[in-house]
Amino acid sequence: MPENKADNLEEKTVTLKEAEYLKLKEDAVKASEYWDRILRLQADFENTRKRLEKDKQDFARFANEGIVLELLNILDDLGRAVDLAESKHQDLPAFLKGVEMILAHLYELLKGYGVRPIEAKGLIFDPNYHEALMQVENKEIAENTVVEELQKGYLLNDRVVRTAKVKVSIAKTQNEHKDVK
Amino acid sequence: MAKIIGIDLGTSNSAAAVMEAGRPVIIPSAEGAGVASGKAFPSYVAFTKDGQRLVGEPARRQAAINAEGTIQAAKRKMGTDFKFKAYGKEYTPQQISAFILQKIKADAESYLGDKVEEAVITCPAYFDDNQRTATKDAGEIAGLKVLRIINEPTAACLAYGLEKAGKELKILVFDLGGGTLDVTIMEMWKEGGFKVMATSGDTQLGGTDMDNVLIDYIANQFKRDTGIDLKNDKMAMQRLREAAEKAKVELSSTLATDINLPFITADATGPKHLTMPINRAKLEELVGPIIERCRGPLEGALKDAKEAFSKEGVEFTDKSVDRIIMVGGPTRMPIVQKFVEDYFGKKIERGVDPMECVALGAAIQAAIIKGEVKDVLLLDVTPLSLGIETLGGVNTKLIERNTTIPTKKSQVFSTAADNQTAVTIRVLQGERSMADNNVELGRFDLVGIPAAPRGVPQIEVAFDIDANGIVHVKALDLGTGKEQKIQISAPKKLSKEEIDKMVKDADKFAAEDVKKKEEVEAINQADNLVYATEKSLKDYGDKVNQQERADIEARANDLKTAIKDKNIERIKKGMEDLTKASHKLAEEIYKQAAAKQQQAQGAAGKTQAEEPQEEPKKKEEDIIDAEYKEEDDKK
Numbered sequence: 063m064p065e066n067k068a069d070n071l072e073e074k075t076v077t078l079k080e081a082e083y084l085k086l087k088e089d090a091v092k093a094s095e096y097w098d099r100i101l102r103l104q105a106d107f108e109n110t111r112k113r114l115e116k117d118k119q120d121f122a123r124f125a126n127e128g129i130v131l132e133l134l135n136i137l138d139d140l141g142r143a144v145d146l147a148e149s150k151h152q153d154l155p156a157f158l159k160g161v162e163m164i165l166a167h168l169y170e171l172l173k174g175y176g177v178r179p180i181e182a183k184g185l186i187f188d189p190n191y192h193e194a195l196m197q198v199e200n201k202e203i204a205e206n207t208v209v210e211e212l213q214k215g216y217l218l219n220d221r222v223v224r225t226a227k228v229k230v231s232i233a234k235t236q237n238e239h240k241d242v243k
Numbered sequence: 244m245a246k247i248i249g250i251d252l253g254t255s256n257s258a259a260a261v262m263e264a265g266r267p268v269i270i271p272s273a274e275g276a277g278v279a280s281g282k283a284f285p286s287y288v289a290f291t292k293d294g295q296r297l298v299g300e301p302a303r304r305q306a307a308i309n310a311e312g313t314i315q316a317a318k319r320k321m322g323t324d325f326k327f328k329a330y331g332k333e334y335t336p337q338q339i340s341a342f343i344l345q346k347i348k349a350d351a352e353s354y355l356g357d358k359v360e361e362a363v364i365t366c367p368a369y370f371d372d373n374q375r376t377a378t379k380d381a382g383e384i385a386g387l388k389v390l391r392i393i394n395e396p397t398a399a400c401l402a403y404g405l406e407k408a409g410k411e412l413k414i415l416v417f418d419l420g421g422g423t424l425d426v427t428i429m430e431m432w433k434e435g436g437f438k439v440m441a442t443s444g445d446t447q448l449g450g451t452d453m454d455n456v457l458i459d460y461i462a463n464q465f466k467r468d469t470g471i472d473l474k475n476d477k478m479a480m481q482r483l484r485e486a487a488e489k490a491k492v493e494l495s496s497t498l499a500t501d502i503n504l505p506f507i508t509a510d511a512t513g514p515k516h517l518t519m520p521i522n523r524a525k526l527e528e529l530v531g532p533i534i535e536r537c538r539g540p541l542e543g544a545l546k547d548a549k550e551a552f553s554k555e556g557v558e559f560t561d562k563s564v565d566r567i568i569m570v571g572g573p574t575r576m577p578i579v580q581k582f583v584e585d586y587f588g589k590k591i592e593r594g595v596d597p598m599e600c601v602a603l604g605a606a607i608q609a610a611i612i613k614g615e616v617k618d619v620l621l622l623d624v625t626p627l628s629l630g631i632e633t634l635g636g637v638n639t640k641l642i643e644r645n646t647t648i649p650t651k652k653s654q655v656f657s658t659a660a661d662n663q664t665a666v667t668i669r670v671l672q673g674e675r676s677m678a679d680n681n682v683e684l685g686r687f688d689l690v691g692i693p694a695a696p697r698g699v700p701q702i703e704v705a706f707d708i709d710a711n712g713i714v715h716v717k718a719l720d721l722g723t724g725k726e727q728k729i730q731i732s733a734p735k736k737l738s739k740e741e742i743d744k745m746v747k748d749a750d751k752f753a754a755e756d757v758k759k760k761e762e763v764e765a766i767n768q769a770d771n772l773v774y775a776t777e778k779s780l781k782d783y784g785d786k787v788n789q790q791e792r793a794d795i796e797a798r799a800n801d802l803k804t805a806i807k808d809k810n811i812e813r814i815k816k817g818m819e820d821l822t823k824a825s826h827k828l829a830e831e832i833y834k835q836a837a838a839k840q841q842q843a844q845g846a847a848g849k850t851q852a853e854e855p856q857e858e859p860k861k862k863e864e865d866i867i868d869a870e871y872k873e874e875d876d877k878k
Contacts, residue, residue: 101649101710105622108647111264187308189289189301194308195477206308212478222274227481230308 132171139164172216180215182208182226191215193225200231207231247361247390247613248351249398249605251283252340252378254318255421255449258283258599259347260606261355267402267606269599273350274300283598288342289313290329298346314339316422319446321366321381322374337381344385362387363609365601368394368427369442390612396427397437398604399570402595406435413563415544417583418570419537422449426540428548428564440559441547443540450573453530457487460529461502461519469515471508479507483517494523495575527578534582541586567591572598622647622710626742629706629714632669632678634659635763641706644674644746648712653705655721662694666702668718670731674749676756677763689718689727697774762811769806769814773799776825779832786831791824798824 078086143161151157180191187194187206195212203209208228215226248270250259259270272284287302290312297305306313312329317339326333344364351359366378375392382389396416405412411433418425425444429437461483462473473479486502493500504517545561552559564587573579574597584591595603624647630640633656641652658666667688673681692700701721708714717728737745749756776799784792802817 098649098710101622102651105647105649107264108622109650112645112647187305189297189305193304194306195481197308213481225304227478229477232308 129171129175136164136168136171139167176219177223178217180217180222180226182211182215182228184208187228187230191217191222191225192228192230194230195227197230197232199233201233203231205231205233245358245360246351246355247363247609248347248359249602249607249609250344250347250362250364250382251395251398251602251605252318252343252364252366252381253283253286253420253601254316254423255286256283256598257286257343257347258602259351260599260602261351262606262610267603267610269602270347270351270354272299273346273353283602284346285315286318286343287313287315288317288339290332292330294330296342298342317343322371322377337377337384340378340381341384344382344387348385348387360386360388361390361609363391363393363605363612364389365395365398365605366392367425367442368396368429368439369425369444391608393605393608394427394437394439395425395570395601396429396439396568398601398608399568400429400431400437400566401604401607402600403566403568403592405431405566405568405592406437409433412565413559414566414568415564415583415587416568416570417537417541417574419573419579420449420571421451421573422447424448424537424540426537426544428544430552440551441544443544443547445536445540448533448536450571452533453573453576454484454488454491456529456533457491457526458483460525461487461517461521464519465507465517469510471510471515473508473517476508479504482507490521491526491576494521494526495577498523523577530576530578534579537579537582538586541583561587564589568600569597570600622649623712624648625708626737627672627745628674629684629708630671630681631656631704631716632671634767636678637760637763638671638673638676638678638681641704642708648708649710651705651707653703655701655703657698657702658692658695658700660697663697663700664692664694665690666692666718668704668716668727670714670716670729673745675752676760680748680752680756684714684731685716685729687716687718687727687729689720689725691723691725692720693722696778762809765811765814765818766806766809769802769818772818772821773802773806776821776828779825779828783828783832783835786835787828791827795821795824795828 139160143157143164146157146160182192185208186204187208192208192215198209200207200209207230208226209231210229211226212229213224213227215222215224217223246261248259248261249267251257258272260267261270262268269282271282274284284299285303287297287299287306289297289302289305289309291297291305291309292312302313303315306315314327314329314334317327317336320327320336321340323336325336327336327339328334344362348359348362362382364378364382366375370378370392378392379389395418396414399416399418400406400414405414408431412431414429414431414437416425416427416429418427423444423446425442427439428441429439431437458480462480466472473483482504486504490500490502499520499522502517502519502521506514507517508515549559552563567583567587567589569580569583569591580591624645625642626644628640628644629642630638633639639654641654642650656666665688667686669678669686670684671678671681672684675681689702692702703719703721705717705719706714707717714731715728716731717726719726776795780792780795780799787795798817798821802814802821805813805817
């Protein structure tokens with residue numbers, strides 16, 4: 063029988079074999095060790111989560127650096143076009159050619175970042191890629207064909223970033239001409 | 244364990260959330276962000292002529308050409324006998340809602356990579372039993388076991404953590420969505436249960452109305468200026484709608500913005516551009532009448548609440564409202580917040596996205612039911628950073644504020660002077676960069692460090708905050724194994740106000756503090772330079788001529804005086820001069836070293852010589868470039 067009594071057991075006295083007592087004592091120490099370890103792991107997890115969130119924010123702040131750098135060239139080119147237009151240069155075809163080159167450059171840049179235009183005109187309307195703004199009667203072509211693109215749509219790495227806003231054909235005027243509010 | 248999701252089944256938009264590692268997160272819709280901002284998707288269901296079923300964004304996109312087969316706002320019909328008709332087939336409101344819930348279930352399963360079978364769904368506080376049963380049925384049709392239907396305002400309160408307040412609260416929930424306004428007054432018991440006391444609202448009032456007045460205004464201005472009516476031009480109107488929505492959002496955080504739509508249209512005279520500055524005041528003037536329409540429902544709810552409370556023998560007035568919770572995208576607008584705050588003379592609760600809070604709260608409710616919340620260990624965070632004072636009176640933080648405890652962090656420091664045998668550890672609490680602007684929690688000395696040149700001894704300082712918030716600080720001389728520690732049992736129990744003040748002060752004095760810290764750093768750097776130069780002179784001084792040596796010494800002395808005077812301009816200049824003057828010395832040292840090396844490598848072979856030289860400093864990099872200030876330095 064161990065001589066030191068457990069502190070908080072007031073009334074009931076339990077008799078234990080020394081081995082049992084030692085085992086219990088060891089278990090209690092272990093338990094508090096484990097508990098501390100769990101708390102620390104949990105806290106570590108929380109802190110890691112916070113750090114990841116911060117990293118993500120930092121990353122987002124500078125992730126656009128590449129595209130920004132390339133956009134600066136386009137900005138310069140557009141500036142040059144404006145300067146030239148202000149000087150009232152008369153060679154309009156050459157000016158147009160320059161602006162077209164800038165446009166092509168911007169288009170190539172976006173392509174490099176995985177941006178692709180959504181095909182629409184002449185295709186059957188597909189709500190996964192197209193957004194219908196209005197419909198027009200047209201008996202010549204199949205119903206639900208996109209007859210006009212009002213705003214081009216784009217995909218970013220196969221995900222829609224902007225739908226193509228389109229005008230869609232309808233065969234007969236059974237329904238009234240319907241517009242979005 | 245399978246997750247339970249929380250679902251905000253809304254009239255115009257729906258969203259879902261799930262508990263992840265103790266906090267609710269919104270489950271993104273599979274199509275990515277749609278037109279409806281945030282991660283919600285429009286509550287649209289459509290059937291096409293060829294029998295396809297569309298839900299969410301795709302359904303909305305084809306609404307204009309398929310009015311017959313497109314259904315929206317099915318929630319308004321929940322609990323009625325109404326039947327939606329599409330291509331000869333009939334659907335109950337429950338069935339339509341079930342299609343939306345099915346999409347949510349599928350999105351959640353693909354997000355979580357696991358089956359989802361149970362859910363908590365929210366509904367407006369005014370829903371009657373019929374409507375609630377219909378909502379539950381919709382869940383069951385979708386293959387979800389609905390564990391509970393909870394009120395949207397209750398979910399919003401949970402998202403703000405109000406149930407943990409531990410006291411009775413009277414809460415106003417102001418929910419202004421895309422197309423509806425719901426005002427709810429609730430009572431929360433001490434234990435965290437909620438009771439709805441009164442509800443009121445307007446089913447035809449919301450953010451869409453605000454967009455429309457702005458669009459009308461811009462289009463009318465343009466017509467006045469150019470004579471062209473954009474309303475007949477679908478494409479121009481589409482561009483205008485997008486630009487107006489963007490401007491509205493921007494004006495919540497800035498006071499002025501521009502609408503810029505080049506080549507919006509053209510007439511015989513040439514291309515026309517729409518450019519219009521618009522400021523917050525103008526927007527507020529335009530939406531003012533719409534916001535004013537919120538007053539009626541607000542007053543109605545308060546009046547009803549007064550009656551309901553009086554039945555319980557409780558007196559209730561406008562001043563009785565303890566907390567105000569805002570729900571819905573339009574409540575992000577400062578004018579909407581101001582309207583409510585002015586009405587009650589009380590600030591609204593902040594910190595949770597008003598578009599997400601209902602779904603987030605539903606997810607919290609789900610976790611409470613599942614017992615997850617109880618099992619989650621609620622760990623504290625350190626409200627303020629903990630650090631020690633280093634050379635020049637700088638506060639070097641070891642544990643940043645908002646770190647979850649228990650946590651441990653250690654760093655190796657060194658001495659600031661040659662033959663320094665003791666260091667003083669001042670334990671600091673606070674955000675300011677200079678030590679003296681923070682609270683000192685305690686200090687102790689570590690003595691018996693063997694005499695060595697400065698920067699050589701390695702002293703590891705470890706901070707350990709245990710689960711009870713007790714801070715243990717230990718300093719260990721890695722050379723001798725000598726250690727000293729203290730325990731700070733009650734790290735200054737500061738009130739929330741005091742903590743806020745300290746954090747705010749850090750922001751307020753940030754520029755000043757940075758400047759001071761830079762000064763100290765310049766002094767430290769200069770001091771190091773003088774020390775290194777003098778050491779080199781002692782070791783290699785005979786390698787340069789008398790004149791050069793004298794020059795270096797003079798420069799070093801100049802710099803020393805500048806350091807003493809703490810004159811930053813002169814210190815910077817002095818460092819430049821001294822560096823320049825010592826170049827000759829450095830050259831000589833390296834010449835000799837190279838000669839020695841070549842001799843040594845003559846035998847070792849060529850390859851090694853071509854390899855880049857190992858940085859001799861490598862070892863020291865582990866030592867943070869901040870050193871203890873000697874106690875004596877202070878005097």
